[in-house]
Amino acid sequence: xxxxxxxxxxxxxxxxxxxxxxxxxxxxxxxxxxxxxxxxxxxxxxxxxxxxxxxxxxxxxxxxxxxxxxxxxxxxxxxxxxxxxxxxxxxxxxxxxxxxxxxxxxxxxxxxxxxxxxxxxxxxxxxxxxxxxxxxxxxxxxxxxxxxxxxxxxxxxxxxxxxxxxxxx
Amino acid sequence: xxxxxxxxxxxxxxxxxxxxxxxxxxxxxxxxxxxxxxxxxxxxxxxxxxxxxxxxxxxxxxxxxxxxxxxxxxxxxxxxxxxxxxxxxxxxxxxxxxxxxxxxxxxxxxxxxxxxxxxxxxxxxxx
Numbered sequence: 001x002x003x004x005x006x007x008x009x010x011x012x013x014x015x016x017x018x019x020x021x022x023x024x025x026x027x028x029x030x031x032x033x034x035x036x037x038x039x040x041x042x043x044x045x046x047x048x049x050x051x052x053x054x055x056x057x058x059x060x061x062x063x064x065x066x067x068x069x070x071x072x073x074x075x076x077x078x079x080x081x082x083x084x085x086x087x088x089x090x091x092x093x094x095x096x097x098x099x100x101x102x103x104x105x106x107x108x109x110x111x112x113x114x115x116x117x118x119x120x121x122x123x124x125x126x127x128x129x130x131x132x133x134x135x136x137x138x139x140x141x142x143x144x145x146x147x148x149x150x151x152x153x154x155x156x157x158x159x160x161x162x163x164x165x166x167x168x169x
Numbered sequence: 170x171x172x173x174x175x176x177x178x179x180x181x182x183x184x185x186x187x188x189x190x191x192x193x194x195x196x197x198x199x200x201x202x203x204x205x206x207x208x209x210x211x212x213x214x215x216x217x218x219x220x221x222x223x224x225x226x227x228x229x230x231x232x233x234x235x236x237x238x239x240x241x242x243x244x245x246x247x248x249x250x251x252x253x254x255x256x257x258x259x260x261x262x263x264x265x266x267x268x269x270x271x272x273x274x275x276x277x278x279x280x281x282x283x284x285x286x287x288x289x290x291x292x293x294x295x296x
Contacts, residue, residue: 013269022262027254034269039262 023117055090
């Protein structure tokens with residue numbers, strides 16, 4: 001998590017996409033960046049809806065916006081391959097070469113999905129969220145399906161959480 | 170106060186604090202005062218006030234020249250613009266939060282050449 005925001009300290013305004021429910025501590029953490037936070041719960045999009053273009057419809061609402069930071073939390077490892085590819089395609093117009101993405105992969109997979117909020121640059125608070133199937137991707141398969149991004153760094157935390165830093169291609 | 174049984178369709182402007190517990194469709198402008206949407210309040214309107222407290226339901230864009238607070242009972246669908254925004258745990262929010270009012274919507278980012286002075290990301294692929 002710490003490096004996700006590296007390089008944005010001097011920006012006048014950064015655009016952050018927070019995937020999930022809005023969290024008070026996350027908003028407080030982001031406030032010093034003088035940012036614009038977009039809150040979008042993509043977990044409600046079913047595989048059928050994704051195939052029908054639901055992600056495209058959602059991101060059409062943000063036409064012209066380029067995200068600097070995207071906080072996906074563990075969502076990317078809860079989507080099937082077709083949904084992941086559909087999300088990648090829909091997201092591409094909102095990316096530029098400096099876009100950074102934070103994603104989480106669990107080593108102890110569970111359907112008991114978690115919600116995350118930022119309490120500090122290296123401190124996440126975890127709460128319960130509605131269950132969702134867990135689909136851990138190998139990095140090769142993940143990179144193939146979610147091809148708008150490449151993994152540039154990762155950190156394994158003591159609680160078995162692999163935090164990934166991705167950057168737009 | 171606009172009571173819980175009051176329904177208003179139209180714009181509201183004023184020079185005093187206001188609490189809305191009823192239903193309002195339209196715009197509400199209190200540029201120098203506080204606006205509170207009470208727990209029973211339901212507003213489909215764009216709101217503009219110095220301070221906006223949301224305990225009820227709002228569908229529309231909210232501008233607080235000082236701050237916007239969405240309490241744990243608040244339900245907001247729309248965009249918030251304010252230098253200080255507070256979402257209490259339990260608040261439901263869908264939309265965007267702009268905590269840098271005064272700048273225009275950024276339609277495009279600087280060209281990469283202008284970003285060269287930034288720290289490049291470490292490129293360490295993982296097996």
